[in-house]
Amino acid sequence: MNVELSLTDMLEQLSAPERIGAVRGIRRGLERESLRITPEGRLSQREHPNVLGAALTHPNITTDYAESLMEFITPVSDSMETMLAQLADIHRYSAQHLCDERLWPMSMPCFINDEETIRLAQYGTSNIGRMKNLYRQGLHHRYGSLMQVISGVHFNFSMPDSFWSEWQELRGVRCQCKRFISDGYMALIRNVYRYGWLIPYLFGASPAICSSFLQGRQTGLPFEKLGRGTLYLPYATSLRLSDLGYTNKAQSSLGINHDNLDSYLISVRRALRTRSEEFAALGVKVNGEYRQLNDNILQLENELYAPIRPKRTPRAGERTLSALEHRGIEYIELRTLDINPFTPLGVDIQQLRFLDLFLVWCLLKPSPLLLAEEIQRNRHNLTRVVLEGRRPGLQLMTEQGERSLQEWGEQLFDELNQVAQLLDRTYGRVQYQITLQAEREKLRDPDKTLSARLLGHLQRYDLDNGAFGRELAEKYRQQLRAEELTFWDGAYFADEAHASLVKQAELEATDHLSFDEFLAGYLAH
Template identity: 75%
Template sequence: MATCLSLTDMLSGFSSADRLSSLRGIRRGLEREALRITPEGRLSMQDHPAGLGAALTHSHITTDYAESMMEFITPASDSMESLLNQLGDIHRHALRHLGQERLWPLSMPCFIGDQTPIRLAQYGHSNEGRVKTLYRQGLHHRYGSLMQVISGVHYNFSMPDSFWSEWQEIQAAKCQCKRFISDGYMGLIRNVYRFGWLVPYLFGASPALCSSFLNGRPTSLPFQSLGKGTLYLPYATSLRLSDLGYTNKAQSVLSINHDNLASYVGSVRRALHTSAPEFAAIGVKEGDEYRQLNDKVLQLENELYAPIRPKRSLRNGERTLCALERRGIEYIELRTLDVNPFSPLGVEAEQLRFLDLFLVWCLLRPSPALDEAEMARNRRNLNKVVLEGRRPGLQLESERGELSLRDWGEQLFDELALVAELLDKAYGRIQYQLTLQQHRAWLRDPSLTLSARLLDTLLAGELDNGVLGRQLAERYGQQLLEEPLRFWDEEYFAEEATASLAKQADIEAADHLSFDDFLSHYLAR
């Protein structure tokens, strides 16, 4: 058994000269979602641009829920500069194939009159591609399409192998390395559930939305009106993360266990085999037409709407849970970042440095098991922050009773400062301490946060969300189109597009099962 050490002990253990270097080499990856829009600010009705290759198999440019919803994916990198240059190049290259279309720069979608124009993403006629589209068809029937075209940025994070070797030695842990690493990442995940409200407080950027998003649905939220059709909450940080955004009420009865990887996999697998009456009422198939993959609480693992997920790179034909069981956790995916409207890429370097710091702190800090009462408290805290995180004197629920967001945040920043000092010592610079100093100012002055800056921009100009979104989309589009590629070149992207089309053709040619049989085998894996 590993010894449970305090944060101070862990920092002391890594401070020695021979261990500091093990903290270098943090690996990061980004996934940025963005809707394609017309010059008028409407959702694009066009197919995924053929010149970009096949969305099914392209390494960097695919689609998410809708045919118009692009997803840009970087490889993992231990260089922040390379990571952002790669993300920028993907944007620059994609925009050169969009004609007059632009990328929507906000998390909450543009004007959508109703759900009918939202076309499900298409991945060709292979069984594999049809499963991906059918999964999205199921999401449409279960939750409606509007929720699915909300955009975000996912941050993939992992520590280098050298870190885990040194930590295992510090803790005198005798267990298998794969299990030790997975246990460490599960501890990080538990602490993100405890303290993750800090991320939308700082980086939430969706305090307002187009009234078309409600689609006539009643809401008890005390929205205020702006312009011709914008609704906002004066202290909201991230409506994207509220019950208006990603939610699955059927999942509220689940008890996803985060004690260790085996417990997590087991509880998610139960959800994949638990029927949900409301989804059974939809029906799986009508005549020859499928309506969803199945009637379970989760059609697939990806339907679990969690703020953070354990991840493992997949091998050909492999399911997520199987990969985790076989080879353990490789990295974690943080999913609570709104699209940053003040960046052409939807995210900035200072945000990523803060997330590095926050996640390393969550990893090194003690992380006891979560019970149902604490998970419920964590959910209430997150909901308060996304709906009214900038409200003066807002109280959150800590293990010691109610505490103001400001006071609790100051306590957390005091601990983060110790980790920032350690990371800067390892890297031979003071960037993490400067990042922490900048965001501590945001904690003390909510008007500096992204959500406040966005809302101030809307109110000062009496702008609708849609007007501002179109202005930013055009500005960023022109800026990125004028910039040269910085990491790759056009030949690289041309080869990737050609290779992706060939891969899709190979997949389609290799099909030998009927779709019914393929689906049965796929879900049984």
């Protein structure tokens, strides 16, 4: 038996005194990206600071695509306050050890005169370190480097075991718990594709770019100019999520399936095994030097630029897809959050509380399978919101026809309010309802959104995006360098840095395979 409950019925059941604690203990983690920049606002050309440890093996401080693109990672926590305290300490310690460098406080990159000055991240001479660097070389040859230095915040989210036990009982499901949990997370993912336009509307913060980002490329977007070199769209929310930003138009035809975990794995593996004529023309190994890992549509599963991903922490040497296949979905990674430029951490607690609400709602709300027509509608809606989400009277597409963003949003917020009441009863507070009301004000007044606040400031002072970014970067640098660590102490970071350098050295000393042999074996799995 598999009982399909409505959202209202599900919330009523979970609100019963014997079940109210089932949703307590939501687990979260954050990954915040940020470019290191010079005092003049240009991309740093320095190596990753040795005092911060080895980017390959440090648990909290690493790099992403570029050597200058830092990534700060918190441990998983069931306390939002603890998670933010940890993120703040990582920022403070890093800022205090970056000499005269700053952290760029926006999603779209700073002024970059020449794309070739973007240095790929270096991870040492071990086989795994060389593979990580080669993967980035492949991205450079395939898509260029500018797209890869866009920054965001990734929100990792999972429900406690107590919730899954109660939900399985309420649904009358008799199956392996691993499959039930994975099915639940895939349903959540489908609903994020349906309603995820809410996230860039509320939290998109990249309505403008530095004109150097285009590097002479043609775009059909009707940009307007501001200051000396800033381009913007009047109603845009998140250019980062547009075709101009951190997306891959070619991947829209991959047909990634979200019906269930098995279908998802099959469709991703198909892309990993399918040769691309375009990428084959680049060559894999030319004159004895690798240019990319392979010439398939995806070099690795990480190359799939999805707004949300199912995840499972892999074991040593294990591929991400293998971990998912063998042990099911552990958590989901939401990737549509722009850097919030109005906070030194790039994200604040009100945003995170809303994401809690939104993702719990997406999990509890019935989520039928996505059909081709609906997938196209969802893409259309996301594109409209990221390019013109604040346009008065903006219409989005539904199964019943067009509907205004504001009217549809009000309906969704009514449903989210039911979830806010459940979570507030669970935790004995009213914080989620307060958060929801504050975010609802942005729905009713688009000028309160992050994108409108940012663009309004630039327009008010006829200020370039880069000038405002430098101003904020300096302000946050001084603030972070002046603050004391609150969760960890300096010894923790010094110890982790030392341990990471030792671990990288051990990896380099114990490699017994040639890189060719290592790479062939890794990709074969």
